[in-house]
Amino acid sequence: MHPQYYEAGDTLLQSGTVLPGVRLAYAVHGTLNAARDNGIVYPSHYAGTHDDNAWNIGPGRALDPEKYCIIVPNLLGNGVSTSPSCPPPGMASMDFPAVTMLDNIRLQHRLVTEVLGITRLALVTGHSMGAQQAFHWGALYPDMVERIAPFCGSARTSRHNFLFLEGIKAALTADAAWAGGHYAAPPVTGLRAFARVYAGWAWSQAWFRERLDMQVLGLPSLEAFLTHAWEPHFLSKDANDLLAMLSTWQGADISANTHYDGDFHQALAAIKAKAIVMPCRTDLYFPPEDSEIEVARMPDAELRIIPSIWGHMAGGGLNPADATFIDTALIDLLAR
Structure with missing residues (x-):
């Protein structure tokens, strides 16, 4: 819409x-x-x-x-x-x-x-x-x-949620290509790291224990889960947008x-x-x-x-x- x-x-x-x-x-x-x-x-x-x-x-x-x-x-x-x-x-x-x-x-x-x-x-x-x-x-x-x-x-x-967000923020901003927010092209390495750190938090331990990534999503491995079901979403986003919303969330x-x-x-x-x-x-x-x-x-x-x-x-x-x-x-x- x-x-x-x-x-x-x-x-x-x-x-x-x-x-x-x-x-x-x-x-x-x-x-x-x-x-x-x-x-x-x-x-x-x-x-x-x-x-x-x-x-x-x-x-x-x-x-x-x-x-x-x-x-x-x-x-x-x-x-x-x-x-x-x-x-x-x-x-x-x-x-x-x-x-x-x-x-x-x-x-x-x-x-x-x-x-x-x-x-x-x-x-x-x-x-x-x-x-x-x-x-x-x-x-x-x-x-x-x-x-x-x-x-x-x-x-x-x-406070615990705040720390989780600090972790994904650090993963993104550690990419030299982020350049303090002055990037000319997307900091892809940082966005992938952001997604991978985030992936272990969004779903529960039991969800992975029951292998729902394989049974429901039909993916053959955890690596496939990351590359097909999780990374693409964040690679489609602007890095500074993600950080701006993250700041709103933390506060x-x-x-x-x-x-x-x-x-x-x-x-x-x-x-x-x-x-x-x-x-x-x-x-x-x-x-x-x-x-x-x-x-x-x-x-x-x-x-x-x-x-x-x-x-x-x-x-x-x-x-x-x-x-x-x-x-x-x-x-x-x-x-x-």
């Missing part, structure tokens, strides 16, 4: 830097009803675009475009919205400023309210960094968001703003939305234990653990059983 663009103009970031000429890319499935109360926000995840959320949208599903208006905004830095690879005129790729989750949510709020005229959202949902955005929507606009359904994500990036924290001044428990308690939080039992960087802590502090939240060995990828729509689990939870939540 070709995206639409919200021309947001010069935008003051949380850092105090002004990012000029911001364009927020987004896709819309369905139409707003007369009351404008059937809007759902479903943001993109790390290294993904609006198209990567399409698996979870369709007639007969919870996110049914015949019932709801589903808005899929693209993260700043993802290569479709304003990013290092498509910076404002006059800005070099390596000069792209740090963007926070708060910056993204404020921009999405402007789109939803100023362009689409929505004052109340039926749901905000998402996978991974999309889940983090759902938590942020709930904490930053508690009177606007009726429900949130984050899956395979967290309200803030854990994600619903309390890291002037609303809550770092009081994480207060920020969780402020989420009024009805919530179903869905971690995967085997997710290596968004583990259920973190979700249990978050749900315990939220006023109207239920924890539903995805009983899958697909790890973080349980939230990606690749395994039909996991997709059904998520869809069922969304149906239940939207019925409340």
